[in-house]
Amino acid sequence: MDFSQFLSYIASGTVYTVGVTLIALPAGLLIGTILALLYVYGGKVAARVMNLYSTVFRGIPPLVLLFILFFAVTRGVNLSAFWAGSLSLGMVSSAYQMEIVRGALLSVSGDQLMAARAVGLSRLQAIRYVVLPQAVRLAIPPWSNEAAIVIKDSSLVYALGVPEILRRAQLIGASSQRYLLAYLSAAIIYFLLVYATTRLLNHLEQKLSIPSNP
């Protein structure tokens, strides 16, 4: 087997890596944002529940959660390894993303919310038109960090047998006995994915930045 075949075998796992990321990250964002809004604006009881959610999911290794969801929960529901992996990573990420969004909401809220209410906007309108647009901008840098983590954590689904980059590297490494080359190739592909994503989000951050004088 020549090198290009070797590499393309591993690289074809990128579809799964990207697939898992594209499910886990937006799912985590959606859940995380909703939970963060409840945390900040939902009153004391909601805040406690959200705090518990965050503590629990951040306290369990993603791989353990992955196994729980795949082996325990999917007994009843027919969930493929790919989906079980993506969704559990999404849940783990939602706890972290909730904290990111919550921090951003809190640093905008207060005065800006009061000013919006003073103009006559309802609480919901004030959050939607004044707090959220500013919070989103603040959340991009930490979110970019979380995106990188999810891309890297997507490698965990290899443990469920999903043929993503790491799984393929392991297989071809074993069959060819060229472990170092296999894992180095995997490392480079992961790095490129993370690098491209971070650059893209950096660009977005700059594009959305609010003009101001130096």
Next chain:
Amino acid sequence: MPKPILTIKNLTKIYGQNVIFQNLNLTVNEGDTVVIIGPSGTGKSTLLRCINLLTRPNEGQIWLDDLEITAKGTDEDQVRQHIGMVFQNFLLFNHLTALGNVKLGLTKVKKMSDEEATKKAMHELSRVGLADRANHYPGQLSGGQQQRVGIARALAMDPRVMLFDEPTSALDPELIGEVLEVMRKLALDGMTMVVVTHEMGFAREVADRIVFMEKGHIVEEGSPDEMFNHPKFDRTREFLWKITELYGKKEKEAE
């Protein structure tokens, strides 16, 4: 017969153990400019926040025209539309241009079309002399300009009364004048205003009535002439003398 726009009766606000003010009574008539002065921590800002329901008083009533706005079941959002508020720290929406700041209430609260709202917002921005800065973001404006946008934003809602919470306290001395000028013009146009400020020049010249508050009580109120030249209480005289000395100097330096 002057028509009261704002009537405050027996208003009490307590935070925990802290009595901010107690049994406060105040009437503001249509077209009047009432200036509230007093040492910091006296409850002046809290009073303004109670008036537009950003803070709920513990006891007492407030009427806006004939409507008791402290009554249970009052639509707060509805009430706030009619009460403009200008903040010490401007509190412009940082992600919106000057125009966007003024337009937001018009499109979202008054449900104006974009075109109508732009027209109205531009009118208000010209009133404060900032039509040429409409597309600037708050971060691109000076403090004085930001505060004038803040005034335009409140004016755009066509409020019955405007509340100013130390509108010039966060400004560099050379920027205070432009904001006071806008406020002076507003008062002359017949806007009803309640102004918390330390600007004694403004109080003396523009106020119809000056209210001196201390430790949660109204010590004395009267016309500028009464307050500056014949105060009934020594404490009023003392405070006015101190503050005029302090801020008068600053004003002269600024000139």
